[in-house]
Amino acid sequence: MTKTAERQRPRTAAAPTVPAPSPAGDRGRRRLADQARAYAFLLGGLICFALFSWYPAIRAVVIAFQKYTPGSSPQWVGTANFTRVWHDPEFSAAWRNTLTFTLLALLIGFAIPFVMALVLNELRHAKAFFRIVVYLPVMIPPVVSALLWKWFYDPGAGLANEALRFLHLPTSNWSNGADTALVSLVLVATWANMGGTVLIYLAALQSIPGELYEAAELDGAGLLQRVRHVTVPQTRFVILMLMLLQIIATMQVFTEPFVITGGGPENATVTVLYLIYKYAFLYNDFGGACALSVMLLLLLGAFSAVYLRLTRSGEEEA
């Protein structure tokens, strides 16, 4: 028995999915029964993936080239959806806003968590408190944090302007001003999502071997030099990962603009996903919505492919 166990162990490592077919009919029948059982286990999940993941992906591409109204039979219209969407003035606004949002979210929502994790990692007290508090906003439903900040940004008795008045600073229009709206939304998104990033950075910082810092210090490296030459290179992989994940997530931003600004003022906060929603549910133009979806899909798919590539190679390195 030990012998068979030993012989079979290497098979796990190599993991060939299908064993060689056997000539004997009896074993063939047993294999068929095994397969039937395997697919019985697999079926439910498979149907869900087929219906709600694979089929919609194909359907998005198909409908992008159709005039589609629910209830009537679709007509092929070639690239008409793409050209119509392209000439919509909101189209360029939506892409500009989404890209600006992503860029601002990277600048604000990226440096801050890193510095925060760096400082937290040095603190030797109340560790659990900091971790819980920084993650608390993540657990508040996004709709609630959006409504909460909408109230803070209120030009009348909003907390944001009260804070500015308290500090004797000029007040701002926040989410109600065309030029400040997008930044205001980035602040909300950063506040709400920072916790996860900080925790992941902290984990990465904790895996840096202490000897590296010691050696650097012996070589006369100051504090900032140690950050630059030890901390950053050691966490480079995690930084890159999170950056890509954040790009993918912020390019799909919807809740904040929908709840706080409704895309306004003057289309200053319409995002691509918001525009997709508008095409489908306000204009009843599913062809246009799918054309936009395909564009977003291609861009995000490229980012995701890079992400998966990097995680793969990272795992092999580790």
Add this chain to the structure above:
Amino acid sequence: MSTRTLISPATLARPRGKALYWTVFSAVVLLFALAFLFPVYWMVTGAMKSPDEIARTPPTLVPDHWHLGGYTDAWDLMQLPQHLWNTVVQAAGAWACQLVLCTAAAYALSRLRPAFGRLVLGGILATLMVPAQALVVPKYLTVADLGLLNKPVAIWLPAVANAFNLYLLKRFFDQLPRDVLEAAEMDGAGKLRTLWSIVLPMSRPVLGVVSIFALVAVWQDFLWPLMVFSDTDKQPISVALVQLSQNIQLTVLIAAMVIASIPMVALFLVFQRHIIAGISAGGTKG
């Protein structure tokens, strides 16, 4: 304590180092309290202010009178019990469907060697590259064609198509010791029995992680339920809050926001160690 970080323990032990450490420490505590706890405090107390008081400038830091009326009004006027119940049904169903179907599928892919198993797994992993939100419109049309609109099934079944959770489970099953599973089969246990009495008990940690992810995802989601539930009586709390926010008194809305946050915040406070450990581990391992 034991591992050395950016700043050496020797530097911290010096009087100047100590003073600096406690200054930074207090500053960070203050900053965290202001940035993360104060907004929550403002929300909880804002709901207890009177409509007059909440519009006052400069605002009062502590409510003049502690009204609980905002909370009771929200509970009654905004039909919160109905919407909370809808959310619970949607989240619990999605959780159950994911646990049953994803676990079964992951077990099959990991242990039962289905023909074309690699192809299926590849297809599932490929959906990780396709961000979910970009496909909401065709997904909505599919759900509409199936006649599932305004039904909780519209949340449950799409939740199963979660490649991340399925892959997490499969990876865990891959690492289970083969001998134990083979011993079970020697003893005459069928596949289902092996899964139920051997694999699942050994997989408690990963099942916990998947469960929390599943519940939180449904509770926090907004765009998908907004599309699927046009019927007001069927809407989960997140959609109902936004729909009702237009024409309701501010204090009542804020009270409703607090109530909507309580379940997830409570879940977090109870399981915070597991959740934080899970995120920290998941992030570095990819």
